[in-house]
Amino acid sequence: MAEKIKILYVDDEPDNLIGFKATLRMNYQVFVTDKIDEAFAILDQHPDIRVVFCDQRMPGMSGAEFFEVMRQKHQLPVRILLTGYSDAEATIAAINKGNIFRYVQKPWKEPDILSAIDEAGKFYMATSMLAVKNNELQTAYDELNKFAYSVSHDIRGPLTGILGAINVAHDIDDIDEMKEMLLLMEKSISKLDSYIINMHDYYSLQRGELKIAEISFEEFFNELKPLYEVSAKVNDVEFDMSITQTETFRNDRDLLKLIFNNLLSNAFKYQDKRKINKRVEVTVEVKNNTATVCVKDTGVGILGNHIGEIFNLFYRANSQEVGSGFGLYNVKGALLKLNGQIEVNSVMDQGTTFKVTIPSL
Numbered sequence: 236m237a238e239k240i241k242i243l244y245v246d247d248e249p250d251n252l253i254g255f256k257a258t259l260r261m262n263y264q265v266f267v268t269d270k271i272d273e274a275f276a277i278l279d280q281h282p283d284i285r286v287v288f289c290d291q292r293m294p295g296m297s298g299a300e301f302f303e304v305m306r307q308k309h310q311l312p313v314r315i316l317l318t319g320y321s322d323a324e325a326t327i328a329a330i331n332k333g334n335i336f337r338y339v340q341k342p343w344k345e346p347d348i349l350s351a352i353d354e355a356g357k358f359y360m361a362t363s364m365l366a367v368k369n370n371e372l373q374t375a376y377d378e379l380n381k382f383a384y385s386v387s388h389d390i391r392g393p394l395t396g397i398l399g400a401i402n403v404a405h406d407i408d409d410i411d412e413m414k415e416m417l418l419l420m421e422k423s424i425s426k427l428d429s430y431i432i433n434m435h436d437y438y439s440l441q442r443g444e445l446k447i448a449e450i451s452f453e454e455f456f457n458e459l460k461p462l463y464e465v466s467a468k469v470n471d472v473e474f475d476m477s478i479t480q481t482e483t484f485r486n487d488r489d490l491l492k493l494i495f496n497n498l499l500s501n502a503f504k505y506q507d508k509r510k511i512n513k514r515v516e517v518t519v520e521v522k523n524n525t526a527t528v529c530v531k532d533t534g535v536g537i538l539g540n541h542i543g544e545i546f547n548l549f550y551r552a553n554s555q556e557v558g559s560g561f562g563l564y565n566v567k568g569a570l571l572k573l574n575g576q577i578e579v580n581s582v583m584d585q586g587t588t589f590k591v592t593i594p595s596l
Contacts, residue, residue, distance in 0.1 A: 242285065
């Protein structure tokens with residue numbers, strides 16, 4: 236059963252309040268009061284009130300003045316003025332002052348009230364949807380600003396490094412020095428390639444549709460493991476996996492690959508180079524149609540006040556390695572698509588654990 240629309244009626248005449256509530260209580264959730272202060276309190280307690288009726292002749296503050304103050308804090312409820320004034324100019328001035336949707340003459344009649352509520356309800360839904368779209372547009376605009384800065388910074392940086400190495404190489408005859416320049420160029424190109432891959436993942440997330448298939452985590456991580464075994468060997472990092480799956484699990488393989496590639500890449504990238512016993516550990520358990528995957532490292536850790544920000548677009552919590560700022564943002568986006576969750580537990584100089592839970596689809 237649909238929840239009843241909430242309506243507030245403000246009038247200093249008790250008989251009007253009783254009649255209004257008696258007329259509408261079967262179809263609406265009606266709040267009534269004869270005091271302006273109490274009206275504000277009701278609006279604070281019930282921010283989902285859609286329609287507010289107020290008599291123009293209220294003691295201490297007119298209905299139009301009440302609406303003018305009200306809309307500073309409660310913009311969405313539709314404001315309807317009740318007036319017995321015969322002076323049209325005074326009524327229009329009051330409506331303009333309080334940014335009022337419409338007025339109903341007193342003594343009011345039930346059809347007029349019902350018609351006003353119907354129109355106000357449609358207007359409320361339209362303005363609510365517009366507010367949502369405006370918020371989405373602002374978010375997109377903010378991301379575009381960040382994206383423009385990131386492109387100029389993160390793409391131009393590696394390109395500048397490559398051009399600088401080429402300029403130096405023009406005057407080098409020594410083979411060993413030339414190899415050193417080539418190594419610098421290789422590092423810059425690797426950064427640029429990583430950035431482009433993450434950018435591709437970002438746009439794939441925005442536009443792609445889910446492709447559900449049966450997932451064997453044993454096979455899935457056996458495909459990923461060779462990508463990181465070389466890094467583990469070169470950097471002297473112990474790399475272990477433990478997988479427990481006795482039931483069928485269905486999900487989008489590409490999104491899972493995006494999630495765990497990013498988490499594993501970070502686990503190796505942000506290892507504490509000072510430590511002797513460096514380690515990355517992956518544990519997987521599939522139980523009750525849910526996969527729980529933990530990626531644990533002995534890395535440098537994340538400051539507590541950074542943990543709430545690490546999934547934001549272009550946010551970088553650590554300067555040890557230069558990242559694209561896309562990785563964990565893409566992880567969060569992929570998990571939203573899969574109705575998954577992620578938890579972070581990190582201690583500085585000890586390591587970080589990401590715990591991911593994803594339901595079977």
